[in-house]
Amino acid sequence: LDQVGGALAAQARKALAAGNQAAANDLIGRLAALLPNYGELPSLRAAQTQLRQQSDAALAADLQQGQDALRAGNITGTGDDTALAHFKAALAIDPDNAQAKAGLGQVAAALVVQANAAIDGGDNAQAKQLLDQAAVLAPKSADLLAARSRLGAAPTSAPASADGAADAGMTPAQLSPQQNAKVAELVRRAKAAAAQGEIMAPPGDCAYDLYRSALAINGNDAAARAGLQALPALVSNQFGQAMAGGNLGRAGNLLATLDNLSPGDASLSPLR
Numbered sequence: 001l002d003q004v005g006g007a008l009a010a011q012a013r014k015a016l017a018a019g020n021q022a023a024a025n026d027l028i029g030r031l032a033a034l035l036p037n038y039g040e041l042p043s044l045r046a047a048q049t050q051l052r053q054q055s056d057a058a059l060a061a062d063l064q065q066g067q068d069a070l071r072a073g074n075i076t077g078t079g080d081d082t083a084l085a086h087f088k089a090a091l092a093i094d095p096d097n098a099q100a101k102a103g104l105g106q107v108a109a110a111l112v113v114q115a116n117a118a119i120d121g122g123d124n125a126q127a128k129q130l131l132d133q134a135a136v137l138a139p140k141s142a143d144l145l146a147a148r149s150r151l152g153a154a155p156t157s158a159p160a161s162a163d164g165a166a167d168a169g170m171t172p173a174q175l176s177p178q179q180n181a182k183v184a185e186l187v188r189r190a191k192a193a194a195a196q197g198e199i200m201a202p203p204g205d206c207a208y209d210l211y212r213s214a215l216a217i218n219g220n221d222a223a224a225r226a227g228l229q230a231l232p233a234l235v236s237n238q239f240g241q242a243m244a245g246g247n248l249g250r251a252g253n254l255l256a257t258l259d260n261l262s263p264g265d266a267s268l269s270p271l272r
Contacts, residue, residue: 105263
């Protein structure tokens with residue numbers, strides 16, 4: 001046992017020296033379970049505590065610097081002093097950190113805002129580039145999809161999305177009566193699905209997918225775009241109702257849906 005303990009202690013020291021907190025925690029925990037009175041345990045635990053404190057400080061710094069970069073408008077780009085770089089660094093320290101994930105959502109939201117401004121200015125190529133960046137961070141964002149539909153319907157625009165949604169976005173003048181009727185029917189079904197809580201599932205028949213289908217036909221349809229962008233508030237209300245009714249399973253599912261639809265919403269952090 002002493003030989004096994006020595007091997008575990010040696011591996012733990014290497015993990016601590018490398019700053020690998022997860023591996024160090026695992027190895028020290030195994031050593032303590034095997035040989036609770038092992039002589040090196042106190043020093044290993046002291047080093048473990050020091051590493052944890054350093055990691056916590058680095059995490060807090062990255063989160064703060066990420067928010068500072070957001071406020072300064074330093075969203076993405078080269079270098080390690082952008083909001084994107086800081087939030088990614090925070091996730092490297094703590095892959096499950098809710099604040100870091102929300103920070104990436106805020107980066108995506110900022111990119112969508114910039115893309116909408118580019119569309120307003122007629123720079124569709126820049127808008128597409130910004131939306132593609134946002135899609136990597138928040139592919140299910142309601143605001144992202146709405147912006148893609150705007151881009152798909154914009155004059156002389158390139159195709160708006162890699163997956164084909166909203167690429168065809170025709171203007172109302174180009175739509176046939178049958179297409180107009182199809183859009184209206186899709187919006188009606190989407191509203192009904194949303195009212196029943198079928199926001200992101202079942203695939204194809206949920207509110208999110210039905211609004212996507214409507215916007216793929218007419219990227220300028222105001223009802224489809226408004227309904228899509230209203231989904232986060234609707235889900236938030238349904239979440240409150242589920243919590244009030246003690247339905248924690250449904251509340252958890254709705255919170256996950258909110259994370260997809262509105263990943264940069266800072267008000268979600270306390271709910272997690």
